[in-house]
Amino acid sequence: MNKLIVGNLVHRPLRSVISAFAVAIEVIMILSVVAIFYGILNGSRAQTSGIGGDMIVHPGAASALMNTSSASADVRVADVLAKLPHVQVVSPVYIKLTAGTSLETVYGIDFNSFNALRAFTFVSGGPFKGPDDLIIDDLQAAATPHLNVGDSVKVLNHNFKVCGIVEHGKGSRKFIPLQTMEALDNSPGKATMFYLRTEEQPQYQEAIRSEILHTDGLQDWSVQTMQEFLSTLTPDHLPGFNIALRVVISIATIIGFMVIFQSMYTAVMERTREIGILKSMGAGQLSIVSVVLRETMLLASAGIAIGVAATYMLRAVLHNRFPTLSFAVTTDWVFKAIGIALLGALLGAFYPALKAARKDPIDALSYE
Known part of the structure; x- marks a missing residue:
């Protein structure tokens, strides 16, 4: 047979x-x-966890699609959050979703505070020196032939100069100064969310959450630990x-x-x-x-x-x-x-x- x-x-x-x-x-x-x-x-999970934050604070309800939401938070909220007990670093981030040759996110960051969450590892170049500087990760650099520090790149219909190339795994593949992002999007003084680095004990994070939700104007905000946010990045939570x-x-x-x-x-x-x-x-x-x-x-x-x-x-x-x-x-x-x-x-x-x-x-x- x-x-x-x-x-x-x-x-x-x-x-x-x-x-x-x-x-x-x-x-x-x-x-x-x-x-x-x-x-x-x-x-997305790996890049978000690589930012180095312990908590995420942003207006509105928690969502796995938070990176696609508009920048509606006042940057000055960072000063309020920084004064809370057990908060070590507060970094405002302006996230812009772009759909050019590919779908990607661009982060507008305050370099000093964002770097304080977990330091960038520079492959070449260094931090921002001007409003039109751009930091990219090594994978993005490899995807663009012959792209080096000092080259010009168009992002968000604006010409930027690559000032640094960093190791991948820290939130996004492209970073521009926060103030530049605000100006390009015509939203001065705004941010999408705030990343917090806190003292490590879980009870401190619960205390911080309670303090934020009892602060005037922040009662309806979403306050999540990084673990809670990453748990929403699952197929069941994505429409x-x-x-x-x-x-x-x-x-x-x-x-x-x-x-x-x-x-x-x-x-x-x-x-x-x-x-x-x-x-x-x-x-x-x-x-x-x-x-x-x-x-x-x-x-x-x-x-x-x-x-x-x-x-x-x-x-x-x-x-x-x-x-x-x-x-x-x-x-x-x-x-x-x-x-x-x-x-x-x-x-x-x-x-x-x-x-x-x-x-x-x-x-x-x-x-x-």
């Missing part, structure tokens, strides 16, 4: 290759979309994340299902006499079903192997071509994609297998 299954696949090489590649495409679609979605999410993921996975599964169904259904119709011969030799319905399903599993396994290998190759290519793109291929999703592909293939082959098993041997032997 094993020789028969392999022989059937080798006898129709083009159909076998197309079927295997359809499963491979299914796997690549699932893993690639998940890798991009989770890569962006995990990258449409899980829906988009399920839609893409469903489409990929349907593609794999339909190709396997068409391939195995056609194969069963072409092998009617072969099935008749097997039945006349004593093969039962279970044996016939087994032949079709085992052939399907062999095709699916080949396709899965190709798909997983191609996804890791794609990750290497994207990492080399787009250093700033987070492409997170995780082991758990590799196994999930394998399970989804196998299940789709088995469902696609199930009806053709039953049809083959139910053929009457006399009719099958007389089939022309």
